[in-house]
Amino acid sequence: MSENHKIIEIEVLRYNPESDDEPHLEVFKVPFSDDMSVLQGAQYIKDNLDGSLTFRWSCRMAICGSCGMMIDGIPKLSCETFLRDYYPKRIRIEAMAHFPIEKDLVVDLSGFIAKLESIDPYIIPKEPRTLEQGEYLQSPEEFNRYIQFTSCINCALCYAACPQFGLNHEFIGPGMMALVQRYNLDSRDGGSAQRMQLVASEEQGVYHCSAVGYCSEVCPKHVDPANAVNVNKANAAKDYFLHFLSPKGGSK
Amino acid sequence: MSTRKPYVRSMDGWWKKNPYFVEYMVHEATALFVAAYVLVLLVGVIRLGQGETAWNGWLAAMQSPVSVIAHLVLLAGAVYHTYSWFKILPMTMPPVVVGGKKMAPEALTGSALIVAAVAGLALLAVVWRIAL
Amino acid sequence: MRRNLTRSNAPIFWGLFGAGGMLSALFVPMMIFITGIAVPLGLLLPAGTMSYPKMLAFAQNFIGKGFIFAIISLSLWFAVHRAYHSLHEFGIHAGVGAKVLCYGFALLGTVICAVSLLGLGF
Numbered sequence: 001m002s003e004n005h006k007i008i009e010i011e012v013l014r015y016n017p018e019s020d021d022e023p024h025l026e027v028f029k030v031p032f033s034d035d036m037s038v039l040q041g042a043q044y045i046k047d048n049l050d051g052s053l054t055f056r057w058s059c060r061m062a063i064c065g066s067c068g069m070m071i072d073g074i075p076k077l078s079c080e081t082f083l084r085d086y087y088p089k090r091i092r093i094e095a096m097a098h099f100p101i102e103k104d105l106v107v108d109l110s111g112f113i114a115k116l117e118s119i120d121p122y123i124i125p126k127e128p129r130t131l132e133q134g135e136y137l138q139s140p141e142e143f144n145r146y147i148q149f150t151s152c153i154n155c156a157l158c159y160a161a162c163p164q165f166g167l168n169h170e171f172i173g174p175g176m177m178a179l180v181q182r183y184n185l186d187s188r189d190g191g192s193a194q195r196m197q198l199v200a201s202e203e204q205g206v207y208h209c210s211a212v213g214y215c216s217e218v219c220p221k222h223v224d225p226a227n228a229v230n231v232n233k234a235n236a237a238k239d240y241f242l243h244f245l246s247p248k249g250g251s252k
Numbered sequence: 253m254s255t256r257k258p259y260v261r262s263m264d265g266w267w268k269k270n271p272y273f274v275e276y277m278v279h280e281a282t283a284l285f286v287a288a289y290v291l292v293l294l295v296g297v298i299r300l301g302q303g304e305t306a307w308n309g310w311l312a313a314m315q316s317p318v319s320v321i322a323h324l325v326l327l328a329g330a331v332y333h334t335y336s337w338f339k340i341l342p343m344t345m346p347p348v349v350v351g352g353k354k355m356a357p358e359a360l361t362g363s364a365l366i367v368a369a370v371a372g373l374a375l376l377a378v379v380w381r382i383a384l
Numbered sequence: 385m386r387r388n389l390t391r392s393n394a395p396i397f398w399g400l401f402g403a404g405g406m407l408s409a410l411f412v413p414m415m416i417f418i419t420g421i422a423v424p425l426g427l428l429l430p431a432g433t434m435s436y437p438k439m440l441a442f443a444q445n446f447i448g449k450g451f452i453f454a455i456i457s458l459s460l461w462f463a464v465h466r467a468y469h470s471l472h473e474f475g476i477h478a479g480v481g482a483k484v485l486c487y488g489f490a491l492l493g494t495v496i497c498a499v500s501l502l503g504l505g506f
Contacts, residue, residue, distance in 0.1 A: 017257035073269055100258035108258050163273065166263050167472065197389055207394035210469050211340050212276050230344040237395035264475060277473075280466050286408045287463035289416050290456045294493060296419070297452060297500045300443055304436040311434060315424040323420025330413045337409040372414035376428075379418055382442060383433035 005031035008087045010041050012053065013094035015101050023101060026050075027090070032083045038093060039067050039078040042105070055105035062220055065155030069105050070094040075160035075218045098159055098166035111169060112156055115176045119195060121183065126190030142187040149182035149228060151221040158215035158225050164208050171208035172198060174215035174225030181228040192235075200236035207233065279336035285329025338364040397465055397487065404462025407454060415455065440504065449501050456497045460490040 007029050015023035028045045036044075039057050046053045055078075058064040062080040069078050072092050083091065099107035158174035159165050165173045172180075180199060184192045199205055209229045216226040267273040299310040313319055341364055342357035349355070421427065423434045432438065442448040468486040471478055 015259055017259070018255050023259060023261075097261070098263075100260045102256065102258055163263070163266055163473065166266060167475075200391055201389035202392040202394070203389055205392050205394075207392050207398060210280075210473070211343060212273070213340065213343055214270075214272050214276075216343070217272065226343045227345075231346050233344070233395075233398060236392070237399055240391065240393075240395040243391070267473065277470075280470055280473075283405075283463040283466035286412055286459050287467075289412060289420070290408075290459040291493070293415070293419065293452070294456050294497055294500075297443065297456070297497060300436075300439055301500050301503050307436045307439065311424075314420060320421060320424055323416055326420065327413060327416045330408070330416055333405075334409040334413055337405055368410050371410040375411055375414045376418065379433065380429060382438065383430045 005033070006087060007031050008041070008083050009090040010038075010045065010083075011090055011092040012042075012045070012104070013092075013101075014053075014104055015095075016052070017103055023094075025092070030083075032087070034082075034084045036083050037079050038069075038071055038076075038081045038083060038091065041083050041091075042078065042093070053105075054103045063153060065153035068096050068155045068157045068160065070097055070160065075157040077155060077157070077220050080220065096156060096160035098162070098169075099156070109156060112154075112159065112175075115172060116154070116179070119172070119176050119180050119198060120191055121179050123183065123186065123189050124191030124194060125188070136188045138187055145187070146182050146185035149178045149185070149223055152178050152182070152223050152225075153221055155220060157218045157220065161214040161218045162209075163212060163214075164210055168208060170204050172204045172206070174209075174229055175223075177206065177228040177232060178223045178225040180232070196236065196239050199232050200239055206230075206236055209233070279332065282329045282333035282336065285326050286333055289323075289326045289330065334368050335365070338368065397461070400458065400461035400490075401465035402462075404458035404460070404465075408459045408462060411455060412459065443501060443504050444506055446506065449504075449506075453497055453501055457490075457494040460493040461487075464490040 009027050010030050011025050011027045013023050014020075014026045028049050030041050030044050030049075032041060032044075037060070039055075039060065042053060042055050043057075046055075055067070055069070057067040057079065059066070060079045062077050065077075067078045068075060070076075070093065071078065071081050072086070073094075075096060078093070093105065095101045095105045095107045099109065099112075102108050152175055154175065156175060158178075162171075162174055165171050177199070180195050183189045184195060206229050209226075211226070211230060213226045215229075216224045219225060267277050296307075296310050299306040314323075338361050342360045345360070347354045348360060418429065419434065422429050443452060464486040468483060471482055476482075
């Protein structure tokens with residue numbers, strides 16, 4: 001091939017738990033073409049330069065949510081971020097912020113998964129329903145109320161963006177609140193009161209949010225988790241004062 | 253035997269590392285400008301209660317060049333508070349549907365800023381009327 | 385499966401913060417302009433706009449009193465809420481002491497303001 005490959009320098013934050021005490025930066029020279037993503041850059045490194053480079057990926061098309069990483073300090077999906085946009089400058093890739101690094105670009109997401117389970121992420125019927133009653137009917141207006149929040153792909157970029165989560169890992173966080181909204185706003189669901197316990201809690205609830213809004217900036221699916229969190233501040237406040245005014249009012 | 257040894261990175265100086273966070277800290281700080289002003293106002297209220305001489309002393313202090321310049325700085329901070337507050341407003345609101353479509357955040361902010369301008373001018377008008 | 389969670393009292397402070405932020409966003413810039421720039425420099429407004437008799441009458445008026453109190457008190461609650469949370473963001477985890485200091489300051493300002501305004505009579 002007589003083509004002149006452009007070479008971009010990819011600086012990677014490396015960490016090997018078996019041999020390192022701390023992460024360190026390592027630079028790789030990667031030949032690339034204009035259609036290559038940062039993910040493909042990482043794959044080139046792994047295939048040709050250092051087989052030990054460790055990172056998550058799957059679909060290569062921004063739907064699985066696996067390939068999130070910090071690219072020049074900004075949380076992005078590496079499969080839809082392109083090397084050509086950074087060339088000729090050096091590009092720096094690191095594991096998603098605010099999560100413990102397991103190895104290289106792989107973070108410990110167990111806390112994230114535990115939170116997913118804790119918000120009751122399924123339709124909690126308003127009242128028991130038999131098969132004979134048939135399916136739920138939902139109008140387009142009712143559908144539009146929650147559809148945006150169904151787009152979440154659990155990529156956790158919003159957690160990498162959220163400084164309040166970074167400062168306090170107990171905070172339920174943006175992505176989970178988007179999922180809470182997805183169910184709370186679904187006309188088939190009757191579980192708002194049940195989920196409110198967590199939403200309004202001192203330990204994990206929405207008041208840890210300080211309206212930075214960076215989560216919605218970085219969300220690759222335009223879910224707007226910032227809105228999900230902040231609208232629930234008002235909901236939790238309503239619940240609080242109702243509870244105050246009447247012991248039976250509001251949720252438990 | 254697990255060979256896991258997860259590494260937790262420090263949050264020190266997190267806000268300096270991204271222009272988005274720097275702006276966030278700046279708009280958070282505008283609250284201090286607002287507080288400084290209302291404290292000056294509070295002193296004025298106290299002076300008002302201490303009689304005409306005390307009140308005129310406060311008025312005279314407001315005329316000093318230092319005070320005027322300080323108030324210009326506070327004004328800049330307060331105006332940025334107004335702007336950043338209404339920029340954030342769409343984040344805190346459920347969707348506003350106008351004519352079957354959700355209002356865009358820019359439209360919400362724009363409308364709110366217009367309301368703020370009207371409120372300010374209304375205040376000026378009221379003060380004017382009282383002064384006459 | 386749910387761990388023991390306690391209901392947060394944040395709504396009280398958040399509500400005061402929100403009200404103060406909104407009120408100050410709407411009115412404080414113009415107020416700074418009037419009391420800190422226009423009147424001292426004699427711009428726009430008639431001379432004697434903030435003369436003692438006029439200001440006393442304004443502050444003795446029920447609505448005037450309410451307006452002054454709302455602006456001063458709620459702006460303080462707004463500012464201390466931000467200041468307290470900024471401590472946390474700067475990595476200063478000062479706990480209950482800081483909370484008492486911050487919100488106590490707003491409470492003090494509120495009380496002083498109320499006492500002063502009521503002391504002016506009606």
